[in-house]
Amino acid sequence: MPAPSDFAQPLEDFPVLLYLAPHLDDAVLSCGGLIHRQAQAGHDVLVLTVFAGDPPPGPRSGFAALLAQLWEAPEEPMAVRRVEDQAALASLGARWQHWAYPDCIFRSDPESGEFCYPIRDAIFGQVHPAERAALVDELAARLAESCREWQPEAVYSLLTAGHHVDHQLLQWASRRLEGAGWDLRYYEDYPYVEDPACLEAALREAGGEWRPELEALSEADLAAKLDAVACYGSQLGVLFGGEAEMRARVSAYARSLVPGSSGAAERYWRPLEHRPSTDDREAVNGLEERIERMRPPRRQAIPSLRSGDRLTAPPSYYLTTVLSASEACR
Numbered sequence: 222m223p224a225p226s227d228f229a230q231p232l233e234d235f236p237v238l239l240y241l242a243p244h245l246d247d248a249v250l251s252c253g254g255l256i257h258r259q260a261q262a263g264h265d266v267l268v269l270t271v272f273a274g275d276p277p278p279g280p281r282s283g284f285a286a287l288l289a290q291l292w293e294a295p296e297e298p299m300a301v302r303r304v305e306d307q308a309a310l311a312s313l314g315a316r317w318q319h320w321a322y323p324d325c326i327f328r329s330d331p332e333s334g335e336f337c338y339p340i341r342d343a344i345f346g347q348v349h350p351a352e353r354a355a356l357v358d359e360l361a362a363r364l365a366e367s368c369r370e371w372q373p374e375a376v377y378s379l380l381t382a383g384h385h386v387d388h389q390l391l392q393w394a395s396r397r398l399e400g401a402g403w404d405l406r407y408y409e410d411y412p413y414v415e416d417p418a419c420l421e422a423a424l425r426e427a428g429g430e431w432r433p434e435l436e437a438l439s440e441a442d443l444a445a446k447l448d449a450v451a452c453y454g455s456q457l458g459v460l461f462g463g464e465a466e467m468r469a470r471v472s473a474y475a476r477s478l479v480p481g482s483s484g485a486a487e488r489y490w491r492p493l494e495h496r497p498s499t500d501d502r503e504a505v506n507g508l509e510e511r512i513e514r515m516r517p518p519r520r521q522a523i524p525s526l527r528s529g530d531r532l533t534a535p536p537s538y539y540l541t542t543v544l545s546a547s548e549a550c551r
């Protein structure tokens with residue numbers, strides 16, 4: 222992949238709390254409440270979006286062209302989305318940095334020239350063989366270099382609920398930071414995590430034991446999150462059907478995490494031990510082959526969170542029930 226030309230907002234105040242996002246909306250959709258809370262408390266919050274680059278010149282797949290149409294930005298889809306992200310993060314009090322890697326829908330195999338992910342099922346399937354090694358190595362090296370430069374107090378990566386290939390690539394690269402001593406927490410990829418099966422599959426595929434940590438949101442945090450998500454105008458129709466539906470669903474999910482109260486929260490996960498999954502990629506790949514392919518999340522979701530009881534069970538519940546259930550799925 223050619224050396225990317227990135228877009229960055231200058232940083233002035235160290236240290237930072239660093240959020241890693243594959244796409245221009247993932248961090249705010251998943252973590253917008255906590256980002257607001259931290260920024261309000263005076264932290265310097267930086268959201269780094271990796272696959273934020275413009276499409277390479279040349280033809281696009283039919284699927285990529287369709288998505289750009291749905292985003293109502295057929296000519297310069299990523300330029301529109303970068304502006305949305307800047308507005309959303311500014312509203313939360315956070316800084317942004319955009320790396321210039323193209324979204325998976327625009328990427329091709331350098332050997333064959335064929336699109337890596339030409340259909341919807343492909344972007345929720347397995348990472349293309351051409352990207353398994355070199356791209357992960359490159360991302361991991363750049364993340365490590367960035368952490369040395371920024372010295373983040375904490376790094377927030379993602380669980381890969383939903384199994385999107387760009388989410389997988391970024392998680393694989395970021396897990397190497399654990400071995401370098403950085404403090405990593407993993408957020409739940411929203412809206413995919415509305416389907417509890419997506420969360421369970423992500424934890425299963427990540428391997429090891431995980432501890433959930435709830436971050437309580439004030440009403441102001443939740444309201445700020447909703448307003449920030451509303452900045453991603455190109456995505457609201459595709460993801461939710463519209464802004465009103467987005468506000469209802471994001472609120473309902475945040476409140477479902479604290480059943481029996483009027484509060485709201487976001488949930489994060491911490492690995493209980495370092496598993497060098499990205500240093501042992503063959504083992505990871507072998508595991509993937511054994512796991513039934515995830516289906517893209519359905520548009521329903523909120524009612525299924527009746528199983529919120531289960532989602533907010535104590536850690537020991539997950540360590541036994543979820544992991545043993547995963548064995549039965551193989």
Ligand SMILES: [Zn+2]
Pocket residue numbers: 243244247385388
């Ligand atoms: Zn994403």
